[in-house]
Amino acid sequence: MLSQPKVTDTFWRRYMDIVRDEVIPYQWEALNDRIEGAAKSHAIENIRIAAGVAEGEYHGFVFQDSDVAKWLEAVAYSLATDPNPELEKIADELIALLGKAQQEDGYLNTYFTVKEPEARWTNLRDQHELYCAGHMMEAAVAYYRATGKRELLDIMCRFADYIDSVFGVEEGKIQGYDGHQEIELALVKLYEVTGNEKYLKLSTFFIEERGKQPHFFDKESEARGDNNPFWYFGSYKYSQSHLPVREQKEAVGHSVRAMYMYAAMADLAEKTGDATLKEACKTLWDNVTNKQMYITAGIGSSEFGEAFSFDYDLPNDLSYTETCASIGLVFWARRMLNLEVNSSYADVMERALYNGTISGMELDGKKFFYVNPLEVWPEACSRHEKRHVKPVRQKWFNCACCPPNLARLIASNGQYIYTERNNEIFVNLYMGNEASFEFNGKKVNIVQKTEYPWDGAVLISVSPEAATEFTVALRIPGWCRKADLKVNGENVAVENTVNGYMYLTRTWNPDDQIELKFDMPVERMKAHPRVRENAGKTALQRGPIVYCIEEVDNGANLPNISLPQNARLEAYFDGDLLGGVVVIQAEAARLEESHWGQALYKAAEEKYQSHTLKAVPYFAWCNRKPGEMLVWLNEN
């Protein structure tokens, strides 16, 4: 790929503009404690104190630095497509400040520099020390790629070199790893831009050490004089360090930690060609996506530990489904596609991008969900078991990991469209964009035009500077039952797809045109019979978009609405609604209440009245009058 694709897509451009115009500026103010009424971040002030340009005490979580790193990474992606000298100046000044905060030996972490300098590397299990380093490495790589400026990259290479001198199997080094995976994937990125194999080896070391016995966290906590059992059921499943990674067959523990680790494993399997590591990735992928994922691509069904629960345990009203976890799933899916071209990875990536990730942000970019449930009864959020479920998005969070994570995802979404392999270009996502590649030494421009996800028509112009042979492989989405394909106006049968991709291998000429048309009817989705929560229920999906019903459209008590098996499901585009979305309408039934009387229980016939059901995209719920929401609908 000669450059990052320039996203011109109607759907995604709106989000990218919001990230550029609203989210990034707002988060900068938040990081600087300038938002009235919002929880104080103190993150920039911590850096200023560590840099010696301000005085005071450290405040915030031990991982407060990572919010700054994620913001900086989002800024980098945004600058890559939307130059903004003023924003770049702010970022440069922040990077200069980070340079000052870096210690002589290369160490960079404001918590340990300001608050506990003597405790450096004594509690990897809980203190996110390498996690913060990883996020700043990701920011450094992104900023370097976007601007060509090396300052932060150099800072983080120095830090990485120092970390490499501290951790390792060699005598005198710490033979351990972080309680929150992140540096593993970041080091691979550092390796990619620098070519320095030391970083790849260090990443491999962290992954290979994980879960070995005697357990590093036991040794470490014993050294601290801490003999309490670990708070998470006394189990290191929480941080996926209960077993060596190749022995892990099921996703367990904290879901974001899991995603970052699996992503790094996929990276390493790809870079090193390690077949057993690849197998481990595939086993875990199968478990997550076929047994522990909501239809929105939300993962992590348990609030306790922000964690995976167990196979098929997917309660809709208790779900945790952290925004960051779905974002992590996108990261992992992208890397699985690098490891092995298969549309099932792209299907999940698409499901997450259009549903469980962006549901985390209000359409105006000003409020966020940390938790993305599939069923909300606002009154029931007062129950102790549901106190994590917020019926409306919040301005900012004490633990503000999700908003900047979402910002960096959206700002970098062009990176998910294509996979390049030798003389092959795989189109994973359909999204308006302009990209350029080089095949057989010739520059090839590829331009996509589409109104996806609302319309299944996609126009792809493939334009080499001169005729040359290569392959364009088109993903046929898993949700699509009928796809029409034309190349330069001529029909091409969609058949003999390989791992879900339709290969077009030919001599391409300037201005060649691919026309795709994916049938996009409303589908009644069913869950696997073991997902007992959804027995007798259906969810509506059209293209990649999962739908929900809201109280504002359907009145209160949504579970009393029932969709007949034979209901006609109409879809229409409403340009004025929720920024322009396709709405689904159907004649449904609603349990009558008026005749019932007082009794709680009766041997009575139920009465139904007709109800025109209106469903809207799940990602856009709670952008009007707050109220109930439901994805899985009762049927009759």
Add this chain to the structure above:
Amino acid sequence: MLSQPKVTDTFWRRYMDIVRDEVIPYQWEALNDRIEGAAKSHAIENIRIAAGVAEGEYHGFVFQDSDVAKWLEAVAYSLATDPNPELEKIADELIALLGKAQQEDGYLNTYFTVKEPEARWTNLRDQHELYCAGHMMEAAVAYYRATGKRELLDIMCRFADYIDSVFGVEEGKIQGYDGHQEIELALVKLYEVTGNEKYLKLSTFFIEERGKQPHFFDKESEARGDNNPFWYFGSYKYSQSHLPVREQKEAVGHSVRAMYMYAAMADLAEKTGDATLKEACKTLWDNVTNKQMYITAGIGSSEFGEAFSFDYDLPNDLSYTETCASIGLVFWARRMLNLEVNSSYADVMERALYNGTISGMELDGKKFFYVNPLEVWPEACSRHEKRHVKPVRQKWFNCACCPPNLARLIASNGQYIYTERNNEIFVNLYMGNEASFEFNGKKVNIVQKTEYPWDGAVLISVSPEAATEFTVALRIPGWCRKADLKVNGENVAVENTVNGYMYLTRTWNPDDQIELKFDMPVERMKAHPRVRENAGKTALQRGPIVYCIEEVDNGANLPNISLPQNARLEAYFDGDLLGGVVVIQAEAARLEESHWGQALYKAAEEKYQSHTLKAVPYFAWCNRKPGEMLVWLNEN
């Protein structure tokens, strides 16, 4: 009533025998810490230490004494119907020990005597000081009534006199009340046997003080130097002291506390004729039974605070529904019947007696449920939100309130059968028993024979020593749609019932016979449309018995079983099953799983296979191989 009815009932005798032969002896061993592998109670040892016959430290909850009191009360009821000199000797010795543990001023509480003598009456909010006193008063009254022995009654009158000298509106007295209501209803009992109005007035004082502002618990905690907000959402709703009792319109907070308070309010309304207090009772009754009660008569849907949630919030899998709360509901219902004859109270009382109370005990009396959910997926009990739901009964509990509470309920069940008023006898419950009354100065024997709840036929012989006129009023159960009635072989039309009772006012002669036959088909019950959890679901009920399906009969994944709207529901008695129960059988459908494959979500038609559904009484669930259980069944 000339004496307590002697219960001869097939169904209940078995339970009473178990209480006598298993529960009471087992609990005595448990209270004496002689059960291997069970949590230590230390309750008797605490009394021995307080009595000065042993040395050591206090152990257990602050309310450990109340376990002994409830046990002693159960023993009293058992002795009343089943004399047992050996048991009576043990009880007498325990009472002598309690006499020694009583302080000179009349005070009796082992926690404050042994552990915190200086802290007496400083933390009524949390320390259950008057609660323990109340339970021992109940035991004293029961023991006096059963044996005629006054020793414990005298001990508790001395204590009550002392309490009366400490609490009151008069200058220098504590103007407060206990954080756990109980003494209020106990003092009414003490008044009933002694005729001493002081006790009735003291009970009234506690009820009337409750919820007044400035709040007693605030003043009290301020005096202790404790300025923390109260742990229950910072609210005294927990102990129903957030408002004066007449201003309370909804049941809130800890459900057992609520039941004991409402029971005392009904007692006082009856004894004093206080119309506004009666109205308050009726308002709360309506709220609990029409908006916050499970079909099993389980109440308190929230684990946090063991508490009521809010109207129509009745999740089946998260329910707390403590055994003690349903027992408390029986106490309250019984008193509402005293206050006002209306079969709706008896209907709820019966629902609790046959379902949500006895479900708390294994059929052999050796294990107990504290929590009585309506849906159990054992694997999901590992979820943090469901850790209170145990998939199997436990041997004993740290907080062992439920087993002895159930023992005293079962041992005293004869007290719930009749209500007597002037020359009227109301038959609230149908249960084999022999009782005697006096009307117009003539002794009247009443004998019931029935195989209730399995069969709707009831034979009642009404036998005055000589012909005399009085009224026998028969409750027509709310669940019954057709009842046949004969008096001395002649049909009597069941019509013009008054508040659910059929009045038979006539001159009764020796050996008059009433024959009742209640139609008892299997009913498909529906929940109020606002109980969203049960939308599209049905529960099976036959007579007063609520049914459930279990994995042992129906295989795993019970929510995948669906009962057709038109299914024929067959009931048959199986004498070998679960001690002899009526079983319900129906042709149902089960979601097929084998064809589905791996995918979690598909736009697929569901396939069903036929399944012969077998339902058993809810109270008897988990008496065979443990597994899933479900009350509310999906329909198709």
